[in-house]
Amino acid sequence: MATPEVILSLEGVSKVFGSGERAVTALEDVSLEARAGEVVLVMGPSGSGKTTLLTIAGALLRPTLGTVRLCGTNITELDETRLASIRRDKVGFVYQSFNLLEALTALENVRLVASHGTRNGTMPQERAKELLAMLGLGHRLNSLPKHLSDGEKQRVAIARALAKAPALMLADEPTANLDAERGHEVVELLRQKALEMNKAVVIASHDHRIREVADRVVWLEDGRLRPDA
Amino acid sequence: MLLVARKNLFSERIRLAISVGGVALSVFLIGILLSLYRGWDEKVGEYVEMVPADLWVTSAGAADFIYAASILPDGAGAQLKLLPEVDTVSPLIVRPVEVAKSGGDTGEPFDIQLVGYDPAIGLGGPLAVRSGKSPPGPGEVVIDEETSERYGVEIGDRLGRGAESLTVVGKSSGGDFVFTQVAFVTLDTAADFLNLDPPDRRTFFLLTLHDRSQREALAKRLEASAPGAVFFTGEEFADKTRDRIMGNILPILVVLLIVAFIVGLAVAGLTIYTATVEKSREYGILKAEGFTNRFLYRVVLEQSLVTSVLGFLLGAGATVLVAPFAQDQVPQFVVFVRWQDLLGISGATLVMALIAAFIPVRRLAEIDPVTVFKG
Numbered sequence: 221m222a223t224p225e226v227i228l229s230l231e232g233v234s235k236v237f238g239s240g241e242r243a244v245t246a247l248e249d250v251s252l253e254a255r256a257g258e259v260v261l262v263m264g265p266s267g268s269g270k271t272t273l274l275t276i277a278g279a280l281l282r283p284t285l286g287t288v289r290l291c292g293t294n295i296t297e298l299d300e301t302r303l304a305s306i307r308r309d310k311v312g313f314v315y316q317s318f319n320l321l322e323a324l325t326a327l328e329n330v331r332l333v334a335s336h337g338t339r340n341g342t343m344p345q346e347r348a349k350e351l352l353a354m355l356g357l358g359h360r361l362n363s364l365p366k367h368l369s370d371g372e373k374q375r376v377a378i379a380r381a382l383a384k385a386p387a388l389m390l391a392d393e394p395t396a397n398l399d400a401e402r403g404h405e406v407v408e409l410l411r412q413k414a415l416e417m418n419k420a421v422v423i424a425s426h427d428h429r430i431r432e433v434a435d436r437v438v439w440l441e442d443g444r445l446r447p448d449a
Numbered sequence: 450m451l452l453v454a455r456k457n458l459f460s461e462r463i464r465l466a467i468s469v470g471g472v473a474l475s476v477f478l479i480g481i482l483l484s485l486y487r488g489w490d491e492k493v494g495e496y497v498e499m500v501p502a503d504l505w506v507t508s509a510g511a512a513d514f515i516y517a518a519s520i521l522p523d524g525a526g527a528q529l530k531l532l533p534e535v536d537t538v539s540p541l542i543v544r545p546v547e548v549a550k551s552g553g554d555t556g557e558p559f560d561i562q563l564v565g566y567d568p569a570i571g572l573g574g575p576l577a578v579r580s581g582k583s584p585p586g587p588g589e590v591v592i593d594e595e596t597s598e599r600y601g602v603e604i605g606d607r608l609g610r611g612a613e614s615l616t617v618v619g620k621s622s623g624g625d626f627v628f629t630q631v632a633f634v635t636l637d638t639a640a641d642f643l644n645l646d647p648p649d650r651r652t653f654f655l656l657t658l659h660d661r662s663q664r665e666a667l668a669k670r671l672e673a674s675a676p677g678a679v680f681f682t683g684e685e686f687a688d689k690t691r692d693r694i695m696g697n698i699l700p701i702l703v704v705l706l707i708v709a710f711i712v713g714l715a716v717a718g719l720t721i722y723t724a725t726v727e728k729s730r731e732y733g734i735l736k737a738e739g740f741t742n743r744f745l746y747r748v749v750l751e752q753s754l755v756t757s758v759l760g761f762l763l764g765a766g767a768t769v770l771v772a773p774f775a776q777d778q779v780p781q782f783v784v785f786v787r788w789q790d791l792l793g794i795s796g797a798t799l800v801m802a803l804i805a806a807f808i809p810v811r812r813l814a815e816i817d818p819v820t821v822f823k824g
Contacts, residue, residue: 271822280737280819301741308739319734319821321453323460332452333738384738392822 224255226289227387227420228277233286235272235443246272247283247443254388254420259411261434262424269443270424271392277422278311278390279303291387308336312381312419314410316393318373320365326352326376327361334383344383351379355409371402378409382417389414391423395430407433451744453735454751457728464720465756471716472760472801473767476794478709480768481775483790486695486702488776488783489627493694494687496624496631499576502539502655503664505686507679513693514653514686515562515626517543521678523649529656534667536657539572541565542639543652545629550602551609559600561592561608561632562624565639572655575633580604581619587638591619593630599780608632613642626694627783710797713760717805721753725809729816736818745813750806757802765791 235247247269254260262270275281276288279295280303288295295306313319320329327348334351335344352361355375365373374394381389391410395403407423407430414421423434431437439446458465497505497514506529511519523540530538542565550556566573568584575583575591581604583591596602597620607614615634624631640648658664668680681689725732732745768791772784 275819275822278737304736304739304741306739307737311739313737315821319730319737321456321731321734323456324452328452328456336738336740380738 224257224418225291226253226255227291228252228254228422229287229289230273230277231287231289233273233276233283233288235269235276235281236284245443247276250286250440250443250445252277252438252445254422256387256418256420257415258435259414259421259423259433261431261437262422262440263426263428263431263437264440265426268440270426270440272443273440274390274392274422274424277388278313279306309384310387312384312386312389314374314377314381314389314391314394316396318365318370318377318397320373320376320380322365325362325364326357326368326372326379329365329376330379330383333380336384348379348383351382352376355379369402370397371399371405374398374402374406375409378406378413382413385417387419389419389421391421391425393425393427394423395425395427400429403427404429404433451748451751454748454755457724457748458752458755461724464724468717468720468756469759469763471720472713472757472798473763475709475713475716475801476761476764476798477767477771478712479706479794479797480765480786480791481772481784482702482705482709483794484768484772484784484786485782486698487785487787487790489698490691490695491785492625492627492783494691496576496626497690498683498687499623500573500655500683501657502572502683503658503661504656504668505681505683506654506656507652507681509677509679512679512681512686513690514543515545515629515690515693517545517562517652519652521651521654523651525678526651526654529654532667532671534658534660534663536659537570537572537655539567539570539655540636540651541573541653541655542636542643542645542650544639544643546610546643548608548610548615550600551607551614556600556602559596560629561596562626562629563639563642564631564633565636566633567636572657573653575619575621576623577621579620579622581617583619583621583633585618585634585638587635588616589618589634589638590615591621591633592617593624593632594620594622595625595780596630596632599630610642613644615642625783627781710801713798714801714804717753717756717760717801718808721749721756721805722809722812724752725749725812729812730821732813733816733818733821736816737821742814745816746806746810749809749813750803753802753806754799757798757805761795761798765794 230250230252233247233250237244237246264270276283290310330348330351331344334347357375394406410421411433507519508521526538526540529535544563546563547558547560549558579594585591604617606617664682671680769786772786775782776784
């Protein structure tokens with residue numbers, strides 16, 4: 221069987237915020253890969269640099285040192301416009317606090333992202349409906365976020381991330397605001413979709429209960445990956 | 450329209466109402482002020498423009514009908530009549546004067562523009578008689594119907610000034626200058642009523658020419674030969690009269706128009722800005738999802754444009770509906786709503802929308818999408 225394609229590759233990535241005496245090193249010499257169909261769980265205590273790692277992997281933040289490749293493209297030196305188009309086309313985000321647009325219904329939240337940029341042949345509206353139905357929200361299409369439970373909100377967020385048909389999905393503490401059952405359900409869903417749709421998934425979390433869904437777990441502490449974890 | 454712009458705008462109805470209301474108020478104020486200006490501008494020159502004279506003759510330094518600070522000798526009229534180009538010469542005595550209803554029902558004093566004319570010539574007399582008789586005889590006056598409506602003066606009433614009084618015998622139209630109205634008497638009655646000394650002084654002479662097309666050329670020639678007199682065409686004299694009144698009002702009006710514009714801009718700008726600040730996180734989410742700053746600017750611009758269009762429609766509608774009603778209630782509130790002005794106001798509203806949308810641009814550019822990862 222052929223080795224799955226490397227979707228995300230971080231090589232010797234460091235991130236320093238501020239300068240001089242006030243400089244804070246958030247990441248130091250981090251190297252990491254995520255392949256298509258693989259779920260990588262980045263664990264570590266609060267302040268260990270998990271979110272910084274995700275934002276660099278998601279083309280939101282530039283590393284101070286090192287190289288980030290996404291689907292073979294070195295994104296380290298790209299300008300803001302190119303980074304935005306990389307995020308638009310290749311990265312799906314799932315956030316801790318769901319981050320749905322409050323004025324838009326579940327369907328509109330997903331459709332907005334689906335209709336932005338080039339997508340596969342399906343119409344945005346139909347694609348958004350399909351995704352929401354696939355995630356068990358076919359009956360909540362026209363509900364505003366304020367009328368959804370937290371578990372439903374996170375499923376809408378996953379549908380929104382999938383709507384882009386991204387190569388890489390990044391989830392930041394996706395279970396933090398959910399009870400154990402809902403949390404497990406959401407992470408299982410992410411894993412299932414990663415396998416079905418051949419996406420690389422990187423989850424940052426300090427929730428040990430979700431270790432079982434990951435193909436690989438890496439431990440981040442004080443901005444460094446601990447190889448003995 | 451973009452989905453996000455529409456949803457953001459209409460999901461917060463109170464904010465939308467405040468924003469639209471602010472723009473509407475501004476449009477309404479601008480509309481009313483402009484209409485008021487147009488109304489006054491139309492009225493204050495109407496009589497002078499409608500009098501079928503080819504030339505108005507005044508003494509040097511006097512250039513309007515309202516202040517009427519012109520003194521000409523009656524003999525000048527006879528000299529003008531000798532000119533071969535001149536067909537008719539009509540002398541006028543014009544003075545602003547305060548009168549009151551006298552007799553049993555004495556009212557508050559009010560201003561009229563007393564016009565003494567020669568009924569035998571007719572030129573400079575009432576433009577259109579609405580009721581009663583005209584021309585007036587000795588001791589009689591034909592008032593404007595606006596004077597009658599505003600001060601309750603009717604045919605048969607007497608208008609007094611000191612020991613002098615005039616009997617109202619008719620009503621005419623077309624002599625309303627908003628803050629005063631013309632009232633017509635004979636030359637002799639005017640001289641008596643105003644106690645002119647000597648009584649043969651005239652304020653203006655109105656000329657009609659055999660060939661109307663020669664009026665500008667004749668005016669220039671006569672001015673050169675008669676240094677003490679000035680010759681105006683009817684249009685020029687109407688414009689000078691308008692300028693005398695409106696020239697004083699215009700600076701105040703411009704200040705009020707600017708204030709009204711700033712009110713609209715401030716309300717629209719502040720509500721758009723606060724909405725943008727409140728939605729900062731959502732704009733950050735959109736940035737994280739790959740939407741560009743340009744898209745976000747478009748969202749804000751569309752919100753601003755829709756707010757302004759709704760505000761304009763509401764404000765312009767209120768102007769059209771309220772203006773005639775206000776005119777009925779307050780006689781001095783003479784308004785004339787022109788579609789050209791509404792078009793101009795729509796342009797000003799567009800400028801308002803663009804500026805209001807520009808205010809949060811920097812804020813949008815500064816939104817860091819990384820912040821959306823913070824719980």
